[in-house]
Amino acid sequence: MEKSSKSALVIGGGIAGIQAALDLADMGIHVDMVEKKPSIGGRMAQLDKTFPTNDCSICILAPKLSECYRHPNITLHAYSEVQKVEGTAGNFTVEILKRARYVKESECINCGLCAEKCPMRVEDEFDRELRKRRAIYMYYLQGVPAIMTIDKEKCLWFTKNACRICEKACEKEAIDFDQQDQTITLNNVGSIVVATGYNLIEDFEKEALNIYGYGKFRNVVTALEFERMECASGPQGGHIKRFSDGVTPKKIAFLQCIGSRSDRYKKYCSSICCMYTTKEAMIAYEHDNSLESYVFYIDMRAGGKGFQSFLRRGASDYNIDYIKSKIAQIDIDKDENPIIVYEDYDDGKIKQLKVDLVVLATCIIPPEGIEDMAKLLGIELNDYNFIKTTPFIPVETSKNGIFTCGCVHEPMDIPRSVTEASGAAARAAEVIRGG
Amino acid sequence: MTEEEKKEDDVRVGVFICHCGSNIGGLIDCKGLADYAGTLPGVTHSEDNLYTCSETGLTAIKTAIKENNLNRVVVASCTPRTHEPLFRECVSEAGLNPYLFNFVNIRDQCTWVHMKDAEGAYAKAADLVKMGVAKAEKLEPLDMIKLDINQVGLVIGGGVTGISAALNLSRQGFKTYLIEKEAQLGGRLNNLYKLFPHDIDASEIVNRLISNANNPKNLEVLTSTQIVNIHGFVGNYEVEITQNGNNKTLKVGTIIVAVGSSLLDPKGLFGYNGQNIITQYELEPKLKNNQIKAKDIVMIQCAGSRNDKRPYCSSVCCMTALKNALIIKEKNPDTHISILFRDLYTPGTEYEEYYRKAREKGIIFINYDVDRNPNVEENQVRVYNEYIGEDMLIPYDLLVLSTPLVANTDNKVLAQMLKVPTESNNFFLEAHVKLRPSDFATAGVFIGGSAKWPVDITESIAQGYSAASRASTILSHKTIEVDGATSNLPVYNKNLCSGCEICMKVCPFHAIVKNEDDEIEIIEALCKGCGVCGATCTNQAIVIKHFTDDQIMSEILAYGGK
Ligand SMILES: Cc1cc2nc3c(=O)[nH]c(=O)nc-3n(C[C@H](O)[C@H](O)[C@H](O)COP(=O)(O)OP(=O)(O)OC[C@H]3O[C@@H](n4cnc5c(N)ncnc54)[C@H](O)[C@@H]3O)c2cc1C
Numbered sequence: 001m002e003k004s005s006k007s008a009l010v011i012g013g014g015i016a017g018i019q020a021a022l023d024l025a026d027m028g029i030h031v032d033m034v035e036k037k038p039s040i041g042g043r044m045a046q047l048d049k050t051f052p053t054n055d056c057s058i059c060i061l062a063p064k065l066s067e068c069y070r071h072p073n074i075t076l077h078a079y080s081e082v083q084k085v086e087g088t089a090g091n092f093t094v095e096i097l098k099r100a101r102y103v104k105e106s107e108c109i110n111c112g113l114c115a116e117k118c119p120m121r122v123e124d125e126f127d128r129e130l131r132k133r134r135a136i137y138m139y140y141l142q143g144v145p146a147i148m149t150i151d152k153e154k155c156l157w158f159t160k161n162a163c164r165i166c167e168k169a170c171e172k173e174a175i176d177f178d179q180q181d182q183t184i185t186l187n188n189v190g191s192i193v194v195a196t197g198y199n200l201i202e203d204f205e206k207e208a209l210n211i212y213g214y215g216k217f218r219n220v221v222t223a224l225e226f227e228r229m230e231c232a233s234g235p236q237g238g239h240i241k242r243f244s245d246g247v248t249p250k251k252i253a254f255l256q257c258i259g260s261r262s263d264r265y266k267k268y269c270s271s272i273c274c275m276y277t278t279k280e281a282m283i284a285y286e287h288d289n290s291l292e293s294y295v296f297y298i299d300m301r302a303g304g305k306g307f308q309s310f311l312r313r314g315a316s317d318y319n320i321d322y323i324k325s326k327i328a329q330i331d332i333d334k335d336e337n338p339i340i341v342y343e344d345y346d347d348g349k350i351k352q353l354k355v356d357l358v359v360l361a362t363c364i365i366p367p368e369g370i371e372d373m374a375k376l377l378g379i380e381l382n383d384y385n386f387i388k389t390t391p392f393i394p395v396e397t398s399k400n401g402i403f404t405c406g407c408v409h410e411p412m413d414i415p416r417s418v419t420e421a422s423g424a425a426a427r428a429a430e431v432i433r434g435g
Numbered sequence: 436m437t438e439e440e441k442k443e444d445d446v447r448v449g450v451f452i453c454h455c456g457s458n459i460g461g462l463i464d465c466k467g468l469a470d471y472a473g474t475l476p477g478v479t480h481s482e483d484n485l486y487t488c489s490e491t492g493l494t495a496i497k498t499a500i501k502e503n504n505l506n507r508v509v510v511a512s513c514t515p516r517t518h519e520p521l522f523r524e525c526v527s528e529a530g531l532n533p534y535l536f537n538f539v540n541i542r543d544q545c546t547w548v549h550m551k552d553a554e555g556a557y558a559k560a561a562d563l564v565k566m567g568v569a570k571a572e573k574l575e576p577l578d579m580i581k582l583d584i585n586q587v588g589l590v591i592g593g594g595v596t597g598i599s600a601a602l603n604l605s606r607q608g609f610k611t612y613l614i615e616k617e618a619q620l621g622g623r624l625n626n627l628y629k630l631f632p633h634d635i636d637a638s639e640i641v642n643r644l645i646s647n648a649n650n651p652k653n654l655e656v657l658t659s660t661q662i663v664n665i666h667g668f669v670g671n672y673e674v675e676i677t678q679n680g681n682n683k684t685l686k687v688g689t690i691i692v693a694v695g696s697s698l699l700d701p702k703g704l705f706g707y708n709g710q711n712i713i714t715q716y717e718l719e720p721k722l723k724n725n726q727i728k729a730k731d732i733v734m735i736q737c738a739g740s741r742n743d744k745r746p747y748c749s750s751v752c753c754m755t756a757l758k759n760a761l762i763i764k765e766k767n768p769d770t771h772i773s774i775l776f777r778d779l780y781t782p783g784t785e786y787e788e789y790y791r792k793a794r795e796k797g798i799i800f801i802n803y804d805v806d807r808n809p810n811v812e813e814n815q816v817r818v819y820n821e822y823i824g825e826d827m828l829i830p831y832d833l834l835v836l837s838t839p840l841v842a843n844t845d846n847k848v849l850a851q852m853l854k855v856p857t858e859s860n861n862f863f864l865e866a867h868v869k870l871r872p873s874d875f876a877t878a879g880v881f882i883g884g885s886a887k888w889p890v891d892i893t894e895s896i897a898q899g900y901s902a903a904s905r906a907s908t909i910l911s912h913k914t915i916e917v918d919g920a921t922s923n924l925p926v927y928n929k930n931l932c933s934g935c936e937i938c939m940k941v942c943p944f945h946a947i948v949k950n951e952d953d954e955i956e957i958i959e960a961l962c963k964g965c966g967v968c969g970a971t972c973t974n975q976a977i978v979i980k981h982f983t984d985d986q987i988m989s990e991i992l993a994y995g996g997k
Pocket residue numbers: 011012013014015016017034035036037040041042043044047049050051052080081082195196197198223224227272276279367368369373405406407408412413414415417
């Protein structure tokens with residue numbers, strides 16, 4: 001196959017976008033990848049371990065990040081956004097806004113001296129605000145590209161015209177307060193793959209978690225927070241501790257379908273929570289073998305490869321009790337131990353259970369800015385604001401030449417995101433190669 | 436080979452000890468281990484990194500190679516399974532031959548398995564590092580093997596998965612063969628009525644796919660065709676087929692397996708009789724022909740699945756039951772339909788909506804527990820309802836069993852021809868569940884659709900495209916490089932070989948043959964470097980590159996062997 005003169009654009013650098021880009025690049029097609037955050041990796045970088053094989057998430061992701069960064073056919077535009085898209089399948093023109101990091105990419109060696117000295121502490125978004133970072137920061141430890149970024153909204157120089165301590169700390173003279181945003185124009189883009197992933201319901205509709213005491217009771221956390229709590233590089237250094245008293249929980253309740261399958265919030269099922277909950281309980285058990293876990297669920301949804309065996313192992317080897325039930329309410333006692341009141345579907349009785357910690361499996365929702373993105377690209381969204389796809393063809397959007405994969409069109413796990421990513425790449429290649 | 440790499444007595448080893456976050460560093464003292472490594476003979480540089488595989492860590496390796504003139508690199512970290520290619524590429528970017536890199540596994544083999552014994556884990560890690568350094572000194576640069584690629588694709592199985600894969604490859608511009616053993620394409624869809632979740636006629640989808648398949652240039656559809664045998668290796672497969680008694684050999688570069696699945700034989704399940712107790716699959720044509728007049732219908736989910744014998748969820752049966760129940764309700768709203776289920780599997784946006792619709796239309800859902808299976812009696816089903824704590828009796832004049840998709844019985848035969856594995860339920864097993872869902876471990880062979888696991892049409896199509904994409908990453912090139920660490924019968928050892936052919940028999944990949952001159956010849960492209968031949972050869976004629984006797988002995992000696 002001759003090297004194509006047309007390139008592909010991949011929007012979103014989560015596992016789906018990464019896989020799509022790698023496949024296209026390995027076919028000999030040039031790819032421009034646009035990622036909004038300072039580093040690629042998406043949600044998978046935030047996870048501790050991943051079902052169904054429970055291997056360490058960042059460990060298996062890191063080689064992919066590197067591959068994406070080094071691949072001769074991939075140009076990575078991190079900390080960037082798509083600004084304008086014109087044209088049609090086979091020939092789009094795309095304008096990208098590359099935001100200033102105020103750090104020279106060619107100089108920064110990620111030694112961390114600057115961040116050590118930076119006096120400004122900021123809520124760390126990557127760690128779900130469970131700890132603080134500095135105004136100059138790496139998005140996360142293993143992030144790619146491994147370059148610092150100055151958070152302009154928070155930096156004392158930009159907000160108060162004082163400081164510039166990082167500039168002095170940096171031995172490489174990498175800090176550049178005069179850096180400007182840049183506009184990059186890409187011509188001859190044959191096809192586009194949209195893989196901008198998902199957010200969680202607590203990001204925009206925290207009230208959906210109110211009745212479970214989230215925000216009010218310190219020992220009620222979300223599943224993604226719990227991933228960070230379990231993670232070695234997370235805010236607790238991998239030692240799970242309650243926020244009320246720093247004590248390791250011995251009894252954890254996992255509540256399913258928070259905001260999902262609900263008349264009030266989202267009607268749909270988030271698909272992956274039954275599985276990741278079992279995983280989180282297993283990992284917590286591995287941290288501490290005296291742990292008891294209780295999973296409060298409506299239906300256990302585990303249809304993927306090896307998933308049923310995974311649940312069986314959870315029950316037999318990891319001390320997980322699955323309770324088909326409906327949660328009525330949550331209270332706390334004087335020691336801030338959550339008390340769960342629920343209706344047990346097995347016998348129809350109302351029961352109570354006191355635990356040390358509650359973990360909420362919250363609903364997956366379309367990513368921030370999806371409406372603008374859809375407008376920009378001229379593609380349609382479905383009733384739930386996920387990207388609308390052609391019946392039976394999950395990688396096809398409503399517009400020719402624009403494809404999609406991963407959670408941006410429907411909640412799904414990593415195996416399926418990766419599969420669809422390759423699928424979207426195959427179709428994108430078809431357009432580029434004139435098929 | 437540069438002069439630098441050649442001189443064994445001038446080896447300069449760099450050792451990098453990875454903390455792997457806390458996976459390793461949480462249990463043992465990585466800094467101390469790095470210091471210890473620094474004292475080993477031949478080591479000119481050692482350091483520890485929080486994540487050696489991060490961009491920061493990789494930069495550290497490259498910098499150290501340049502600054503210290505390193506000509507061997509040892510990384511002690513997680514596992515070569517996921518990380519060896521990355522480090523090899525890293526050292527080669529710094530100008531070293533990639534085979535001058537050695538991996539030492541101190542996570543899986545030390546801190547994970549000896550999680551409860553930190554001291555022991557450290558001692559073992561130190562030994563392994565010492566051995567790894569000793570081996571590194573003996574490493575020799577190797578070349579990757581360059582193979583020509585036959586830029587032609589082949590797909591086995593003409594269901595939705597296979598058709599999607601073949602159409603995509605041909606439209607990408609590759610000559611593609613689609614092999615179907617039946618007389619027509621379409622697979623399972625040929626016998627279905629409407630399709631969830633869009634309520635389109637199955638025939639409409641099949642016809643659309645088939646008319647597309649009959650069109651494009653590049654695509655050659657071969658129906659009523661069987662695979663007889665498969666030889667070769669990535670880029671160069673020879674597939675023997677037979678069509679109406681005529682045999683033919685197709686030369687292709689990649690193979691996609693899309694042979695779909697079969698249906699469970701329902702005999703003996705819940706009083707199955709093929710009359711008023713039937714399967715969903717048997718119900719479909721009856722619905723199509725408008726033959727369903729029953730007034731009381733009961734459907735039983737997980738009939739034959741999610742039990743000890745078949746411990747998996749077939750994932751399409753809940754939706755199939757909902758679909759067929761809704762079709763019946765639509766035609767005849769007075770029909771009573773009860774669905775007995777364990778967990779209703781309707782994940783995602785559209786499927787959950789379907790479930791809601793079914794409830795709104797008055798379909799009754801009754802939960803049962805696997806320990807108390809429903810009991811089918813004459814004209815009624817007895818099911819224990821845990822909620823009310825007693826048996827319920829539900830009358831039926833039609834009982835429909837939702838039986839699972841099962842693996843084809845002949846999967847094993849095909850798997851053997853392709854040298855790919857199957858899992859415990861006999862479905863095909865991919866290379867990595869999460870990150871390589873469409874690849875087999877065998878290069879150039881790919882998998883998709885219900886041959887891998889029960890999936891619906893939407894996922895089958897995505898998987899068909901996915902397999903095509905993976906195949907295209909190979910077919911797009913005229914040549915490809917594969918691992919150079921293979922078995923070898925060096926010229927200087929030819930006199931040792933007695934021609935006993937034992938190696939030919941033991942090689943699981945059929946990589947060893949006798950050539951025209953009656954000499955043993957190793958086809959490097961087929962060899963996976965497993966080492967079986969080398970260990971078996973009684974005359975020690977065979978050398979396994981990168982695992983030579985000398986290299987392995989050096990490790991043993993370093994450990995303390997004599
Ligand atoms: C608590 C929890 C645990 C989980 N555990 C598991 C598990 O164990 N196993 C498993 O298989 N799955 C698990 N998952 C699911 C997994 O996270 C997803 O399947 C996967 O991350 C989806 O990848 P993605 O690429 O589609 O989306 P994402 O990972 O969300 O990536 C999307 C990327 O696009 C970027 N982006 C967003 N908007 C824009 C824009 N406008 N322009 C440019 N870039 C943009 C984002 O910054 C991000 O980098 C879990 C999910 C949760 C919530």
